[in-house]
Amino acid sequence: MRYTEFTPFDLWLLTQGLGVTIGLFLATSLLGVLIGVVWGVIRFYRVPVLTQLITFVSEILKNSPVLVQLFLVFFGFPGLLKMNVTPVTAALITLSANTAAFVYVIAVSAIESIGRDQIEAARVFGLTRWQVLRHVIAPQAAAFSIGPLTALLVNQLQVTSLISVIGVMDLAKIGANLNLRTLKPFIVWTAVGILYYLAAKLVAMLGSALEKRLRAHSAFRGL
């Protein structure tokens, strides 16, 4: 005999799943943005070989399915590198790298969006390349990239659902388990869908609030 009815405990399970999803999303986003920005800076300094390597890796990561990347890390790495990869580690590595690949593109275009004349003027004033990056480029690039970055993160939040395939107990996995137990797919997947939708909306809202703030210096103030 099995419980086919929904119990109040299912709500707690869904909350837990949502927590895992959001936790992994935050961790991988943070790591991904950091790595992606570092890659962008490496390109800004035109480090030979490394720049080409990063561009190649980012192209591969952008143009292949995340599911395959997950399988490569989760099933492929243990055999090759003789290391133990738990589902959560595999999820962290894959999602961070994938986010980094997209952040890299955003970072590059944000850095390139700043007019050459500004950089030349700053150089003429005797600022070092780092000072130019830190005080001239970074603030403007941040404001420029926050829009695309929000869109990317909303997308990455949905990509996290794929980690359920390798067994991480995230929201999608909890949904799959509830579905198997209750056999009420419409209710279960609708509930899971709504939770994902709300989380995505929250990310989008925070992103646009941050964008408004970062763009405040260039916003039209009125006469």
Add this chain to the structure above:
Amino acid sequence: MKIDLTILAPYVGFLAEGALLTAEVCAVALVGSVILGMLVAIARTSQLAWVRGLAFAYVDLFRNIPFLVQLFFFYYGLPEIGIYIDAFTTGVIALSISGGAYASDAIRAGILAIDNGIIEAAEVSGLPRRVIFTRIVLPIALRTSVRPLGSVLINMILTSSILSTITLNELTGNARIVTSETFRPFEVYVVLLLVYAALTYLVSIAISLLHRWLNRDMQPEVN
């Protein structure tokens, strides 16, 4: 453990079969999503507020809910209401519906980018509204949105790998089978990663050529 790609040689044909199935699914889903996207784009540019609202709700919902959740909703949900279809059809339906949301945005942007003068000229010529739409607005909109529609297709190719979770043996599904027969996950998934990257790269080249060809009369004359 050493990397040995020759181990995959006997499975090349099997993987190619999977790639063919991926291509089939994506081709059918592309047609489906462009038709759906066209209808939704028309609805989103409608003069009736409730039609616009409904179309926006569809786009917003399917862009903010993970594809995996949508897929499971259809895969487990449809049999519940007495519709028994195979994994292929379910996959095509799910891909078309989620792709339609993205395609509608691309086509809508194409419609909004049309010069008012063109429409006014058509009105002055006495063309009925339906003819203006099907013969003037849509062809121009589709032509300008070839590139964005192309990225929808590329995304669809990558997303189609998720169909392996509902037992559809396309490229990723077959690769999983090969892994379980050879116990060489690293080699299999590295090759798979590169195959997907090459595939999407070729598709993006084809789209650029198509875009150039469709807009050939808009190119400046080169002497």
